[in-house]
Amino acid sequence: DGGITQSPKYLFRKEGQNVTLSCEQNLNHDAMYWYRQDPGQGLRLIYYSQIVNDFQKGDIAEGYSVSREKKESFPLTVTSAQKNPTAFYLCASSTDRSNQPQHFGDGTRLSIL
Amino acid sequence: AQSVTQLDSQVPVFEEAPVELRCNYSSSVSVYLFWYVQYPNQGLQLLLKYLSGSTLVKGINGFEAEFNKSQTSFHLRKPSVHISDTAEYFCAVSVYNQGGKLIFGQGTELSVKP
Numbered sequence: 142d143g144g145i146t147q148s149p150k151y152l153f154r155k156e157g158q159n160v161t162l163s164c165e166q167n168l169n170h171d172a173m174y175w176y177r178q179d180p181g182q183g184l185r186l187i188y189y190s191q192i193v194n195d196f197q198k199g200d201i202a203e204g205y206s207v208s209r210e211k212k213e214s215f216p217l218t219v220t221s222a223q224k225n226p227t228a229f230y231l232c233a234s235s236t237d238r239s240n241q242p243q244h245f246g247d248g249t250r251l252s253i254l
Numbered sequence: 255a256q257s258v259t260q261l262d263s264q265v266p267v268f269e270e271a272p273v274e275l276r277c278n279y280s281s282s283v284s285v286y287l288f289w290y291v292q293y294p295n296q297g298l299q300l301l302l303k304y305l306s307g308s309t310l311v312k313g314i315n316g317f318e319a320e321f322n323k324s325q326t327s328f329h330l331r332k333p334s335v336h337i338s339d340t341a342e343y344f345c346a347v348s349v350y351n352q353g354g355k356l357i358f359g360q361g362t363e364l365s366v367k368p
Contacts, residue, residue: 145297172354181263183344183360184298191353231297235354240286240305243356245297 143168147246162217164232172237173215178229256281260359275330277345284350287328292342340366
């Protein structure tokens with residue numbers, strides 16, 4: 142079945158450490174997105190990519206980095222510059238047409254040790 | 255700029271009662287509208303979408319939504335809820351001809367009590 146796979150489901154970060162969240166899709170979608178979800182704040186866009194080797198900052202990109210070397214993959218790195226990384230992170234993909242929905246993975250919950 | 259407002263952050267309701275989750279949007283251009291559901295510790299799942307045509311849209315799990323252009327609203331309804339409908343619901347819009355980027359509301363937590 143086609144879908145989006147996020148791994149790991151739970152991740153712990155030590156102070157000063159960078160961690161990378163994986164997102165893979167086999168839907169042949171052009172666009173991929175990363176969101177951060179905090180209680181009561183809905184979804185906030187971190188980065189998105191509409192095509193391989195290109196990506197744009199979203200609303201809260203500071204302290205995060207991404208790459209898009211392959212169509213299927215869009216990993217997110219939470220750097221040590223992100224001072225409050227504890228959150229639920231969601232990856233999504235779409236055909237990048239405005240009349241088509243985004244499809245979501247099951248998320249990664251990141252916590253600070 | 256576009257924005258989405260979900261008017262209720264929490265909606266408690268008894269099982270088998272009807273429910274309406276309210277969503278208003280602001281946009282000077284045409285938009286497409288979506289409702290998603292999120293169960294605890296999971297991703298978002300598409301409930302329904304409005305693209306064009308009939309203003310009453312039917313989705314999965316017995317939900318429906320009505321697009322009202324004059325009131326810029328897209329309220330979600332279900333005539334009789336079940337315990338299993340307990341979840342968070344998100345309204346979202348995308349702007350016509352501007353790619354697949356979505357603007358989300360803050361979410362409404364639906365709590366169905368026995």
